[in-house]
Amino acid sequence: MPASVKTELVRAKTDKADARLIARYCQMHRPAPWVPPTDEIVTLQALVQRLDDLLGLHNMENNRLETAEAAAQPSIEAVLVTINQQIDTVRRQIQEHIDDHPDLKSQKKRLLSIPGIGDNTTATLLAFISPLERFHSAKQLVAYAGFNPRIRQSGQWAGKTLIAKTGNVLLRKALYMPALTAKRYNPVITVFCDRLIAPGKRPMQVIIAAMRKLLHIAYGVLKSGQPFDPEKALA
Template sequence: MSQITIGIDIAKLKFDVARLAEGKYKHAKFANIAEGFAEFVAWLCDFGDTDQRLCMEATGAYGVPLAEFLVEQGYLVSVVNPAQIHAFGKSELSRAKTDKADAKLIARYALQASMTAWKPLPTNIRVLQALTRRVEHLLEMQRMERNRLETADSTITSSINTVLSILDAELKATRQAIHDHIDHDPDLKRQSDLLMSIPGIGSATITYLLVALSSHHGYTNAKQVVAQAGLAPAIAQSGQWQGKTRIAKTGDARLRKALYLPALVAWRHNPVIRCQCERLKANGKNGKLIACAAMRKLIHLAFAILKSGKPFDPTFSLA
């Protein structure tokens, strides 16, 4: 029996699906709400399939409710990096760009890919992620209002200051909610205390690391986390030509951003990372490359510390 794959292209208000079996497609679209989820499952049941794989892109908040619903119904669902689908489309010289065509593309990708079953975030990690992203949004709104204040007419400065006061209060409340959430969860509290022992890592960065290094991801080594963060080196070399080595950037941009300033602090105050950075500097490496290396080292340290359950030890040498 041939493998049956279902490609799902997610949008805000609806999602397109393409069922691929024996080289033929069946297409449908449903509303991206609970009723649409139920209609989609009924549509799948009409085929009477027992062996099928459902694949969708990681599209953030728009796709998570559907993925969670499908997992609860017992379906094998893979949520893959959109960059992988895009690269697969380029390998096919795909030209069409519609929701229907994208669903078919995802179904074809699922047919040849080695996919892993997606698992929803544990409740405690999902709450922490939501609170952390809320802080990001509040900081962005605060920055925008402060920029407006610099050139604002005097008639609206009072209004802007009022909004800034509200944002400041909400930031404090949300950060306190993060602190309380971690403090009241024994496992998160234990991991947080371990991460806090790393020089250069502060409470703001710890929240990102707790989400990124959650055991639910199933990482077996730190290199996988580095790749997921988009910090793995992308080497450019062909024959005699040697291009610049950059980071891949195909991963968690939030984690990269959260690690940048801590990496600079660790460069000065973390003995393990300072030694590495000074060695790279002596070899003529530029500051940006050194900072990226420090970010990777922080991930390695955090992964090793959480895995071992032991706090930072400057004499510990990573393999």
């Protein structure tokens, strides 16, 4: 049951009760109107989601292959061949779809100017942060991706500060490997991570911060319409 229902001690679950609850919520919080994604974004989202499904299946079958008896291995290997073919097909569909739409193609070019971000990450970013206009700041986008901190504190006690993990899980998955790469090869991320390592931040804290920073940079290049410029970012 949603928290808003619990706080009002609502026990009835009917269409009329739900409608009144939604009306009160909208009156209180004034949420922005929902903007449906365009057809090309809906298609891109479907392809990116399918690719993620296939990669998950690939990992599962690979794990099975490592422990399978010899009699079962040919079947698993045959399935892996099919999955790999489908992965290649969907990846090609994604890139062709982006290249067929001028706006997506130009946005892709700007995102690829960021060291650490490649074709797969670009596709996920374009699929799930469009339209960018619904985010009034990079901070909102970070919250949407679930990278905002979840602070736990009561009196003198304070628990570990973790990321919220609410929001789009595919965005978080897509930025993990790019953050590792950017930590080494993106001068802005390298300097940023070194500043965090110096006072003793844990490795995973540093990587999560790098993922968040990459998302800030991606928002910046898409918002400005300009490619990534490390000299300006370090200034």
